[in-house]
Amino acid sequence: MLTSLSASSWLLGFAGFLLALGLDLRRRRVGSSDLLRLGILSFLDLLAPAATFGCALALCAQMWPAAMREGVLHVRTVAFPGALACLIAGPLLWTEGRKQMQFQRPTGLIFGEWLFFAGAVLTSITTALDFDRAARLWSLAPVVAGLALIAVIVPPFVKKFEGLTILEAIGEKEQFSQPEYTPPTQECPQPQLWKMLDAQSTEVEVLDFLKALVVAMKPRLIVETGTFLGHGTLKLAEGLRHNGFGRVITIELDPAIRARALERFKASGLSGWIESRLESSLDAKIDGTIDLLFSDSHLPNREAEVRRLLPHIDPRGLVLIHDASSHFHIVREAVLRLEAEGLISSVLMSTPRGLAIAQRREGRR
Ligand SMILES: C[S@@+](CC[C@H](N)C(=O)[O-])C[C@H]1O[C@@H](n2cnc3c(N)ncnc32)[C@H](O)[C@@H]1O
Structure with missing residues (x-):
């Protein structure tokens, strides 16, 4: 031919x-x-x-x-x-x-x-x-x-777990932002307007929002469940550096993923603000009162980890639960359940993957 x-x-x-x-x-x-x-x-x-x-x-x-x-x-x-x-x-x-x-x-x-x-x-x-x-x-x-x-x-x-596939794919290369991957939902019909680095890391705009929240709220203790490559941790730590005080405890279950995040922390010069833990969020013991919780680990674990950490959260603080869009039923339903039980009050932010911004009800004035 x-x-x-x-x-x-x-x-x-x-x-x-x-x-x-x-x-x-x-x-x-x-x-x-x-x-x-x-x-x-x-x-x-x-x-x-x-x-x-x-x-x-x-x-x-x-x-x-x-x-x-x-x-x-x-x-x-x-x-x-x-x-x-x-x-x-x-x-x-x-x-x-x-x-x-x-x-x-x-x-x-x-x-x-x-x-x-x-x-x-x-x-x-x-x-x-x-x-x-x-x-x-x-x-x-x-x-x-x-x-x-x-x-x-x-x-x-x-x-293979998607996180490890991403880890292999990015190799030594720096990541770049691309249009968000999640499909449109009723509450976020144009996800492509947002940017992402990969399917596991938090959306780029939401990362910036995390930093802005830290700057606005001046938390002393932040806990993040699910470190992954550390993009969320670094934005939270940037906010702390801006404030001049506080620390972020970030919890990751997978050793290979955590090792990669540690390299990133070291290179960023923000390690001093970060305590990285290799354990499950479902076993983590936190000393002190949490001012900001960013729940972002395995989707089916979110409810259990929030329930577990809730008594340690300052009622004036915030609970952020990522992936609470209707695309991720399991997390959205967990947020609605916690709210229906009177444990939290929440606002469901309409970002591509969804972000529930909640507060502990008990002790709130
Ligand atoms: C969605 S990613 C986290 C993204 C990150 N917070 C960010 O802002 O880019 C979820 C991470 O949670 C980790 N993970 C899964 N189950 C966990 C658990 N029980 N405890 C702690 N981390 C867990 C996974 O290995 C994965 O790295």
Whole structure:
């Protein structure tokens, strides 16, 4: 099919390939110096959508002169279904790339999907156009290869905790902000207006809000459950540094994740404001009165940890419960239950993942 392309179709296809590749590198913040450090599967993940866009352009360019001259499209050719398939697959693969960035989906997945799709299209074309048996069998090879690749990379990814996948994906690179990943909800219909660093770290705007709250409230003791990469801790600590007093105790269950957060704390120069603990929020013992609790650990644990820490919280202080949007039923329902029991009074802030700002009822005047 490709050998019968005219020189101008080849040229246009190559230009389309380069353009799509350039745009993909840009949105992934991959510079020319990073290119050499990319693994083979990462490289193939970049080539797959670019090649599809290139093929779409080349095949359209190939059909264009005859279509213009004769005023008809020759449907029973290789070029027509090929171009159609590429025009459908190109945007799909592009979206898959976005999801790969947002959800840290496994490297090689886009290439695997591309192989499968390309093979399926080739098989359909060779069958529909009565190619010989050998050609039909060969066109099945990419389907098998794509399925095999997906079968190898997807199961370990599904089994792994998302936080560790993010940890691996970001490697030594600094993170960058991208549009928020959670789907729209009734209370937050345009989540894409917010920014996120990854699917576990608090939304960028909410991080800024945490700092502003610390500056406004002047808490002496802050407790954060679920450190993850430490983005929330650092914003809370920035607020403390601004105030000139206080400390934040941050609690993380996973040793590898905590080690990464500790590196970040050290590099930030804010370690002096932070007490990092490796334990479960459900076992943590806190001495002193908590002025600000930021509950942000495992979703199903939030209710138990808030109930556990509530007696230690100053009634003039605040309880922030992250992920209280209707997308995360489990947390929202827990907040509503705690409120219905008269334990807290809460405001449900309509951010993409939701933030309940609550206060302990007992002792409040
Ligand atoms: C949503 S992330 C925290 C995000 C972080 N607070 C921020 O602002 O970027 C949740 C973290 O809680 C940790 N975690 C899960 N269960 C926990 C528990 N029982 N105690 C403490 N941390 C826990 C997970 O390992 C993960 O790193």
